[in-house]
Amino acid sequence: MTVTLSDVAARARVSPATVSRVLNGNYPVAASTRERVLKAVEELDYVLNGPASSLAAATSDLVGVLVNDIADPFFGIMASAAQSAIGEGASGRAGGEKLAVVCNTGGSPERELTYLTLLQRQRAAAVILMGGSLEDPAHLAATAAKLSRMAEAGTRVVLCGRPPVPGDAHTAALVFDNRAGGRRLTRHLLGLGHTRIGYVAGPADRTTTRHRLEGHREALAAAGVAEGPTVHGLYDRASGHAAVAELLARDPGLTAIVAANDTVALGVCAALRERGLSIPGDLSVAGFDDLPFSVDAVPALTTVRLPLHDSGVRAGRLAMGTEEAPAGGTEPVPGELVVRDSTAAPRG
Amino acid sequence: MTVTLSDVAARARVSPATVSRVLNGNYPVAASTRERVLKAVEELDYVLNGPASSLAAATSDLVGVLVNDIADPFFGIMASAAQSAIGEGASGRAGGEKLAVVCNTGGSPERELTYLTLLQRQRAAAVILMGGSLEDPAHLAATAAKLSRMAEAGTRVVLCGRPPVPGDAHTAALVFDNRAGGRRLTRHLLGLGHTRIGYVAGPADRTTTRHRLEGHREALAAAGVAEGPTVHGLYDRASGHAAVAELLARDPGLTAIVAANDTVALGVCAALRERGLSIPGDLSVAGFDDLPFSVDAVPALTTVRLPLHDSGVRAGRLAMGTEEAPAGGTEPVPGELVVRDSTAAPRG
DNA sequence: TCTACGGCAGAAAGCGCTTTCTATCGTCGC
DNA sequence: GCGACGATAGAAAGCGCTTTCTGCCGTAGA
DSSP states (O other): OOOOHHHHHHHHTSOHHHHHHHHHOOSOOOHHHHHHHHHHHHHHTOOOOHHHHHHHHTOOSEEEEEESOTTSHHHHHHHHHHHHHHHHTOOSSSSOOOEEEEEEOTTOHHHHHHHHHHHHHTTOSEEEEESOOBOOHHHHHHHHHHHHHHHHTTOEEEEESSOOOTTOSSEEEEOBOHHHHHHHHHHHHHHHTOOOEEEEEOOTTBHHHHHHHHHHHHHHHHHTOOOOOEEEOOSSHHHHHHHHHHHHHHOTTOOEEEESSHHHHHHHHHHHHHTTOOTTTTOEEEOSBOOGGGGGSSSOOBEEEOOHHHHHHHHHHHHHTSSOOOSSSOOOBOOEEEOOTTOOOOOO | OOOOHHHHHHHHTSOHHHHHHHHHOOSOOOHHHHHHHHHHHHHHTOOOOHHHHHHHHTOOSEEEEEESOTTSHHHHHHHHHHHHHHHHTOOSSSSOOOEEEEEEOTTOHHHHHHHHHHHHHTTOSEEEEESOOBOOHHHHHHHHHHHHHHHHTTOEEEEESSOOOTTOSSOEEEOBOHHHHHHHHHHHHHHHTOOOEEEEEOOTTBHHHHHHHHHHHHHHHHHTOOOOOEEEOOSSHHHHHHHHHHHHHHOTTOOEEEESSHHHHHHHHHHHHHTTOOTTTTOEEEOSBOOGGGGGSSSOOBEEEOOHHHHHHHHHHHHHTSSOOOSSSOOOBOOEEEOOTTOOOOOO
């Protein structure tokens, strides 16, 4: 039925061992023999049995990329970048060829753990966890435990956009400086003269949410400005849309609204428009991430640009072992303030 | 080092066979024995060796989802839906537990084939190909050959948004009626009174591109209206942006522009705005897909809504074997015309 | 009481590959 | 011209699991 290594060996008149060596290319094989084997492979249309190979070699060529929401371009861009970095890693002859697969956790801790177990089962070569994590201590501990077991078993673990696990030396981490980004954004608004700023935050129990919010508060505190109303929601348009009513109810005098990310900001803009309020005339709005559509929003969104693509590529390289983890701790990747048309000095 | 089945067996004082049976749950095991085994599994923190298991059982729990561009919400939404349908399929005790992984081909035929081979290596349980395909005959043949080999080997193959391979009975296919959608959209424009309509198409060699464009032409032909200028580009914002100059150069009297999809339409709108043209005052613009941001564009985009989420879910179910493929050929999934503010009657 | 049978558990044979260890051959140095 | 060594190829022992084939034991039917 299926063609096996021995079939190829028989046809090439060599031993299975030789075929294996030709395919893996880590042992000297005479050029003539190699050609004969390759020809047989070709003729038989042979495909290596992955499980058998992984079993015997105790490793696999799978790299798992875990993301919170694959439908969100924030993750899509990073995952895409990582995946191409990993795919290209297959530079040399053989061996480097890895299969990067992305797994969608939907932000659910259980699914995150399930995927990790599944990846562990498969003896994945590496795992990349993208995006902020839940701050529930139980979940954190469970994840950390699982990751360190995997690391022990030889799986490379890379964190991208998620705080490093304290004390885990096995893990490479790339973290975004969400706090500084939040600070910078709010400082910009303060600089324009805003003093009544509403905030639409993400889910309360996520690191990303907390850090951005903390940055916002730090900027406020530094300027001696009182904190405005804050509403928590999901990282989606609907949350932004819904938050506006609440924010305005809590402080009708708001002159600016900061959103947890660009998608939320879009929802905020929509709601504002529906109320007949102009942006930035009546209220300024700012987002975070600088997703591709943000420049096309009307008005174009002021936001904080995160190097999503670059970070994805770096995460991919770290996972491949092509690039070494920055020694001596990871300094966070900064975000860049991008000022566009959705923010302006408050009226009057 | 690593805990194996035998370790568990030893601790539970049963044979490895029994442990395997408990874990797979497809053979009668006395309740007391089962509990003993489960307890040992727990205590030893045992994780099944996937490769070994796949090797012995000649199947794996991997489901591959191939997409053209994971950073594009069009694919993100479908992939996400498919993945959750597959994840939930793990309803019953054991066995149903599948790992859905998404693979980003970047629209490259080679990478598509590479991923397929890798998935074939892993003896994937199923493969879902999402989105239109390249129309190159060589590639089509290669893909079809590979898919049918995989199908023979027991991998379920599902096509979602891609035309079925003629004569391949193994393959379930879900196709979007891009042609009808294109027709409907252009008819809408014609109905408003437009007769000089530009078209920004996707890459020329993709099925999706061709079908949408054909629908457009059919509508034009049916109304006896001459075809306007057409420009091909990628399915991204930049292409839409760049196309405007060319379109307007070819016919400065254009009153409407139809874009290959919403992302392209956004680029078109941006370029128009930069030229000081108002939408829909000076020109109407229409997109395709109805991605989440389209409703928030200003003006909100007229477009054709495709049931991305539903289709993804169905594709996932088909891959799981939970849902049977529609017998007697697949009738295409229709798109729904969504009229919003970016289209209006041409001026004067 | 004896036989038959159903319900469980174990033994053991692989699944298809990798990899150590061993064997062979040709060639080089003296 | 002889022993040794480098370069290749083969034999065979697993990797950790699944599953068929047996076997045991207890109960039910006669």
